[in-house]
Amino acid sequence: MPKALIPRDRLAALLAAPARNHTRIAILGDAMLDLYLRGDVERISPEAPVPVVRVRERKEALGGAANVAANTAALGARTELVAAIGSDSNGERLRAMLMAIGADPRGLIVTDRPTTTKTRVVARGQQVVRVDEEVDSDLVGAEVEALHAAVDRAVADADALVLEDYNKGVLVESVIRRAIAAANAKKIPVIVDPKYRNFFAYRGATVFKPNRRELEAALGAAVDLEHPEALPAVLGRLGAERLLLTLSERGMALIEPDGQIHRIPTMAREVFDVVGAGDTVTAWLAAMLACGATPLEAAVIANFAAGIEVGKAGAATVEPGEILANYDETAF
Numbered sequence: 001m002p003k004a005l006i007p008r009d010r011l012a013a014l015l016a017a018p019a020r021n022h023t024r025i026a027i028l029g030d031a032m033l034d035l036y037l038r039g040d041v042e043r044i045s046p047e048a049p050v051p052v053v054r055v056r057e058r059k060e061a062l063g064g065a066a067n068v069a070a071n072t073a074a075l076g077a078r079t080e081l082v083a084a085i086g087s088d089s090n091g092e093r094l095r096a097m098l099m100a101i102g103a104d105p106r107g108l109i110v111t112d113r114p115t116t117t118k119t120r121v122v123a124r125g126q127q128v129v130r131v132d133e134e135v136d137s138d139l140v141g142a143e144v145e146a147l148h149a150a151v152d153r154a155v156a157d158a159d160a161l162v163l164e165d166y167n168k169g170v171l172v173e174s175v176i177r178r179a180i181a182a183a184n185a186k187k188i189p190v191i192v193d194p195k196y197r198n199f200f201a202y203r204g205a206t207v208f209k210p211n212r213r214e215l216e217a218a219l220g221a222a223v224d225l226e227h228p229e230a231l232p233a234v235l236g237r238l239g240a241e242r243l244l245l246t247l248s249e250r251g252m253a254l255i256e257p258d259g260q261i262h263r264i265p266t267m268a269r270e271v272f273d274v275v276g277a278g279d280t281v282t283a284w285l286a287a288m289l290a291c292g293a294t295p296l297e298a299a300v301i302a303n304f305a306a307g308i309e310v311g312k313a314g315a316a317t318v319e320p321g322e323i324l325a326n327y328d329e330t331a332f
Contacts, residue, residue, distance in 0.1 A: 019076025029164030133231030203239025
């Protein structure tokens with residue numbers, strides 16, 4: 001983190017603000033339950049040429065939009081998640097986990113589809129297989145009407161809105177339009193983490209945050225980061241105020257409305273697991289913008305948080321004290 005961009009006292013004030021100000025973040029999107037089965041491989045199955053994993057540890061974590069909620073709660077913000085779950089044990093587990101971290105689960109809509117669940121089997125530090133249980137078609141009818149009502153209430157009580165899209169059916173166009181219109185009317189920041197299906201449906205967003213692969217797939221052309229003059233024109237197509245392009249090991253690029261491009265280098269010291277890093281960026285962007293950070297300040301702090309998160313196993317949260325400690329330890 002270039003210390004000239006954020007002096008330590010300014011950083012400390014911003015990091016403390018979500019808890020101090022009781023900042024309220026509404027998160028709308030696709031929630032998941034992540035299940036990790038960790039164990040050892042000692043033999044190949046006699047039934048098929050696959051490894052037999054003897055499970056030694058079972059761990060559950062909040063994934064997708066629920067992981068964004070876990071991150072905003074960890075940094076001290078009051079959090080409400082609007083999402084869809086199934087009428088099943090995994091849905092009840094997800095609800096209980098949200099309540100355990102202090103997040104408001106009132107916006108969870110119970111549907112007749114299973115709760116999206118991703119089970120990862122890990123052996124000797126390597127993922128062996130991932131099993132997904134889900135139905136990802138768009139929600140319709142009464143379920144969408146229930147989402148509309150939940151969105152109206154959540155945004156009315158929020159200081160920032162996150163739209164976290166994993167193409168699992170929650171963020172249909174009517175829900176997107178209603179949420180952004182409500183947030184724009186209240187003049188609160190809107191942070192969008194998009195996926196392919198509704199990529200150009202988020203007009204009115206404050207910060208639109210795709211990764212490079214997603215942007216290139218949507219545009220149908222490669223993004224030339226060495227000659228990024230065309231990137232500002234993308235804002236017009238998206239209808240967003242700013243574009244924050246995440247670039248994996250190359251950090252991020254923030255494109256401003258006037259065409260200015262800020263390159264933000266990665267702050268990762270060690271990459272252990274990239275799962276959940278994008279959710280961490282989204283959460284910190286929302287919280288910092290809600291607390292008065294400039295978009296560049298928010299992006300720099302979110303980038304620092306992601307650098308810490310990828311050093312942890314699985315989808316993990318980052319607390320304010322970790323960022324301040326790493327700031328103090330980093331030489332520039």
